[in-house]
Structure formats: structure tokens, C-alpha cells
Amino acid sequence: MQEAIQKTVQRTTIPFGPQHPVLPEPVHLKITVEDEIIKEVVPALGFVHRGLEKLIDIRDFHQMIQVVERVCGICSMIHAMCYVHGIEELMKIEVPPRAKYLRVIWSELHRIHSHLLWLGLFADSFGFESVFMQFWRIREKILNIDEATTGNRIIVSVNVVGGVRKDLSQDQMRWILDELDQIEQMTTQLESTLFEDYTVKKRTIGKGLLPSRQAVELGIVGPTLRASGVAQDMRQLGYAAFKELDFEPVTENNCDCWARCRVRYREVLQSIDLIRQAISKIPAGEINVKVKGRPQGEVITRVEQPRGELLYYIKANGSKNLDRLRIRTPTFANIPALFTMLPGMWLSDVPVIVLSIDPCISCTER
């Protein structure tokens, strides 16, 4: 009888996306199911491709900072930081120590607001709209800090080749520390709701499993990798001023959606700590150096975005325009994780699992 029932179950291919209530950006998945159990998944991209790498033909290497900031709004500062690191390495520019600390402060503010945005969206994906609103309410405080210190809420545009264009006064730093105290308090208040609620556990624990060995084999990066127990974080490279700060990657061992949520939540608190450390150690001095000449040679730079490892390959020939700029974003590396996470899961788990890798298609397609 059981055999007869199994024989009658047909495979059906269901399109998921590119427009879906849970997806902030367009990605399309062709999901093959038997009954409601996922058997196969094939991703499709190409809905927001912009060809930003091509702009090196008409924008010079200074102007490209503004272009790479627009690869992704949520982590614009970190894109620009990765790019200027590469140009500075090619031109052998020594950035002033104060500028390195300022880069850490703004990049960690970006990580906090990206993770808070994601925590809200994730709560929304399993229907917890009040938690969504609470996390986004906290995120506003970070955007207020960005606005007060740089003039912009999202694309802060602080990086230049040779340093940063804005400084922080003592008053501003004191105010940031006060705000961070409040942000920490408001975030920890939500911890029990997010991790002990029966419904949240039911929707996230054991869902979208990605064992550590497979995660490494698939080249997965960022919180998605660290939630599988692998302590890999590009901040361990010690770029900017990270080598002078006390820092250990956040890891979890559950390998599921719950663990990915937990890693990002803990990273919010870790970033608050890193900003406090940076403010306590920031040296006085210049914030940028004068830049002469043009870049020449090949370089690869890597930094840790909120979603994981970001890589820039830059090839320059000594002219004002670069020869080649290649951007490998974390979501581009994390898409293959869906091949392991989705098969065997219920169709109703797809939104939660897809969102658990924090997909940024704007970054991916550039």
C-alpha cells in the first residue's frame, strides 16, 4: 500500500521568487518537490544586474569609490574600505593610525545596522512582526549616528584613498558610547523572545542544516559559515585597526537557521564592544594623507562584510582608469549553500532558510 502511494507522488517544479513577500531582493529558485518535500533546487539570477565593474572604463580610480559604495547600500562603507585598501596597497600609501580606527568604528556601525535589519526581516519571515519592528526601531539609532557623524544615513561616503574624509570629535564619541549603551540594552531585551519563544524555535531549530565540512567544501563565508562552527572571519587578517583590538570570531555549532540567527545577534553585541575598544584606543593625529601618482600592479584585498568575506581584485596599469576590477561578494559565495540546506525540507521552510543566508542580490549581481 505504502509503495503504491509513493508511486503516485509526482515531482513538481515550483517557482520561488523573484518577487516574494519574504524576499527583499529578487532571486529566483526552481524548487522541485515530491508532495511538499524539497528534492532539488536550482537558483536563477539576472534580475538586477547593473555591470558596475564596467564603470572603470569611464570613471577614474578616485571616482570608483563612489561606484563601489553603491554595490550595496547596507554595507557601502565596507565595500569602499576594501577598495581603498587595495588602491593604497598598490600605491604604497601608509594610512594614518587615526583613520584606521575611524574605519573600524564606521564599519562596525554598518555591521550592527545590517544585522539589526536582518534580524527584523528574519522575524518577519516567520510572522513575528512585533520583533521585526523592535529591531528596526533599534537600527534607527545607528542610522542617526551615521547621519550625525557623516551627513548620510546609509551611504556614509567616508573613505578616500589615503584615509577618511570625516573625523569624530570627543563629544561625538561620548555621544556614540551613550547611544551604544542604549542599543545594547534594547537588543539584549529581545534575546529571550528571539531564542526562547516556542514558535521561533519550531521554525528555526533543525532547519536548513549545513554541516561544517560541507560548508567549507562549498566555500561558504561569514555568519553562515560561523554558524556551522568554523571560526573564520576576515577581521582576523588584522586590516584597518583590527589587529590592535581584542577580537574572537563568534561561532555556533547547531549548523541550522537558529544558529545563524544566534551568530548575527551575538555579532551585534561584539561590534558594540569593538567600537568601544576603538574609541578608547583611538590615537590623535591626521585622518588622511595627500595622494600623488596613480596605481600600478595587481592586488587582492579581503575584508569582512556583515554577510561574510568580501574580495576585491584590482589590476591597474598606471593610468587614471583601472584595467580590471573584480568584486566577489559574500552572497555570491553563499548561494551554493542552498543546494545543501533546502533538499529534504518542507516547502513552507523555504522563506526562512533562504533568508538565513542573508542574501543580498544587489551585491551578488553588482
Place this chain on the structure above:
Amino acid sequence: MLENVVSVSPDTLAGEIAKTKYEGFRFVTMTCVELDADTAEVIYHFDRDFTLKNFRLKAAKNADIPSISHIFMAAFLAENEIQDMFHLKFKGLIIDFNRTLYFDDNAQTAPLCRYTVSQIKSPEPESIQNSGDV
């Protein structure tokens, strides 16, 4: 500067990549650089303990490049992207979008190529050819 670079040929590529996997490296990404009208360079990036290892492969644009997606499955997206952007062809790709990862079926340009853009006229759809009233 780009360090730890090993030159490979299409014949030695698969062996070197398999050895790299055995040594515990993870696949990071691939970069394609157009060198001139006829040749391009593909650079394969791998990482182990925060140290990058790179393989440089020079290839004729009109020749097939062996895919490494059967060794590192994660390479399939990067290879498909290079197919779209540079019109190179990877042989043995495990999921081959056939230059439609980002673009429509009828897109004929290779946007990141400076020197050449192949314009191949698409065949007329049969229905249009056969209908006399168009």
C-alpha cells in the same frame, strides 16, 4: 601585490586544483581578465588559514576551458558569470546556464570585453519565417 601565483595550462589545471583541494584549501572565487583581442586570463583563488593561493591560466577566447566545478562545486557560479561576461566557454560545467545567468537568451554581447564583442545574428524563429503576413 598578487602573491603565491602558479601558472597552469588547460592540461594541468584539473590536477593542480584537485591537489589544492586535497591540501585543504577552500575555493574563494575566479577572476577573468581580458588580455587582448584573442586571449584572456583566468585566475583561480583559493584560501587556507587566511593565505591565498592563486592559479593563473592563459586561454584563447575561442577555446574551451576545463571546468573545475566537478572538483569545487562552488565554482559553477563563477564559471557561469565568466561565460556571460567574457564569452569564454567552460567544458563540463555541472550547471551550465549557457550564458543566461544574468542575461536573456538572445543577448549577444560580452560586456566586460573591451577588444571584441561578438555579434552573432540569431536565427529567425520558425513561426516568423513561415508566416507570410509579417
